[in-house]
Amino acid sequence: MACSCKEKTTVVVPNKKVVLRRHVTGFPSEEDMQIVEDRVGLRVPAGLTAVLMKNLYLSCDPWMRGRMRKHDEVDARPTSASDFVLGEALLNYGVGKVVDSTHPEFKAGDLVWGMSGWEEYSLITQPESLKKINHAELPLSYYTDVLGMPGLTAYAGLMKVGRPKRGDHVFVSAASGAVGQLVGQLAKIAGCYVVGSAGSDEKVSLVKTKFGYDDAFNYKSEPDLGAALKRCLPDGIDIYFDNVGGETLDVALMHMCRGGRVAVCGMISQYNLEEPYGVRNLYCIIPKAIRVEGFNVSGYFDMYASFEEVVAGYIKDGKVSVVEDVVEGIERAPAALVGLFSGKNVGKQLVAIARE
């Protein structure tokens, strides 16, 4: 018996992707990646429970560097996610619109964010990991930063790991970055005195004027990091929110107060080094009873809904500002990602590849 339903035809369109050409050692370069053009049918294939997503914004985040490395028996560095596969699209959190769905929770037209490919269209076979965008009245790109993964990272890291108290002295490195810009503003809202470091005078100015940090310094032009910390935080540091690791972490340890907390979010200074920096001042944590705690956002998605409401409210009330560094077009994504590691970006780096 022939099927009586009218078969829908599947429109097939081009699908540009950013794929990894080779695994990376040292600093990544644009040549490590390649733009390739594939084709994609704009329907979820029959028999699959999945979502076909049109990607609108790709997010460039330092943690992607770990997935560009080849982890093997020789290089057994722990990682929070599997290595990128050569010849396949890079993966990261992004913002998109549902084109087709066979999953009951999603329908065509839904705006979502979550783990997706660096390509124009992605077939998401684990749609449970996607989240619907509840504040489409705000710029959708915010779901790559202040309302997305970096925002939740900042919020959970400061609130759950740093645990600020009114009057605490907080130091944030990479203070103008996607995470740092929100950490400082949340710490101010929590009643703290907040100092940031950044890698250019322009960023330092942004940190102070746009994000309301009490003070900030350019670590590249300071001859002595310890002297800079002593000048800006003469009474010491209660919370150090670490985005960079390396020497900054080492020196900050010497300036921590008794009972201080180091919330270790990232170590961007270390990701491209084959021989990591050796931290010599760890013994400080004993006499001063300091907690140094690493964390990553994967442990905190259960608090996403409350985070989204709180921070969307702050944005609407003008209590939180956002600075984004947006490039247009998927072709420019490799350069944007590489630029992160030399601090070329000012604010959150992202790539706009389509406008709905």
Add this chain to the structure above:
Amino acid sequence: MACSCKEKTTVVVPNKKVVLRRHVTGFPSEEDMQIVEDRVGLRVPAGLTAVLMKNLYLSCDPWMRGRMRKHDEVDARPTSASDFVLGEALLNYGVGKVVDSTHPEFKAGDLVWGMSGWEEYSLITQPESLKKINHAELPLSYYTDVLGMPGLTAYAGLMKVGRPKRGDHVFVSAASGAVGQLVGQLAKIAGCYVVGSAGSDEKVSLVKTKFGYDDAFNYKSEPDLGAALKRCLPDGIDIYFDNVGGETLDVALMHMCRGGRVAVCGMISQYNLEEPYGVRNLYCIIPKAIRVEGFNVSGYFDMYASFEEVVAGYIKDGKVSVVEDVVEGIERAPAALVGLFSGKNVGKQLVAIARE
């Protein structure tokens, strides 16, 4: 009008002391100290609220090394206590008997432990810091170790910082030392699988047979610390109780499980180095969400009373064993202290200077 009361005469006796001759850089030597003979009146001087204590047991602890250093602007390493004063007796927790007291809480004959001098008799001008010995039916020397400062350090560090759960895999360095021996036994009582490292085959044997560790290794004869950890703890480490710092800490970080805790109690491998070891594997704490927490006993004296009852009970029930390395006579105290830093002691190092 002449006073009608009969003036008590004050007996004056010799008082040998161990004094610091010079501040120490690098490894301490016996020549950094000197035995001098002073004299002391066996009465609290008129007008003073104090306790005159006859010292019975002196305790040798690694943390004393920090106080032998001269801290100045050039060497601004944080410390939990002031530098020892040249020409004065060294200070540490010890066990003694009250000879005379003008403090209402103490009377002659009381057995006490607390901060005292390395001398035969000490005038304690802050007697509030002394604690009465509630279990004199146990060896009094236990109040230099399992029921004293090292015991409370082990208990608080494991329970409050490490927070063991049944089935956790626990690694303890310096496992036969004053702190390590109790940590392992408490972790076993808490239902953990416990592995220790120590610096001789004799100590390794002690750790396994006397303290009931599930496994142990001699770090001095292992060609590869990482391989030793992988062999003894193939599923990784949930809690690392660190007494040594340096390379052991660095390698252990690579073997921590997700959500692991490093309770950093001491870094004896580092105390005599002018240039501390650089820890390269700290980045592990991010993907694995590891907490590295320094602590010192000073934050936990409020739990001493409950600790004393719990651990005294364990000792009486045969659940906790104690191994002490006792030398006789104050003249041998400098050598005993110096020996700590080459691991000469087997078990808790202490000095018996009088028997009541």
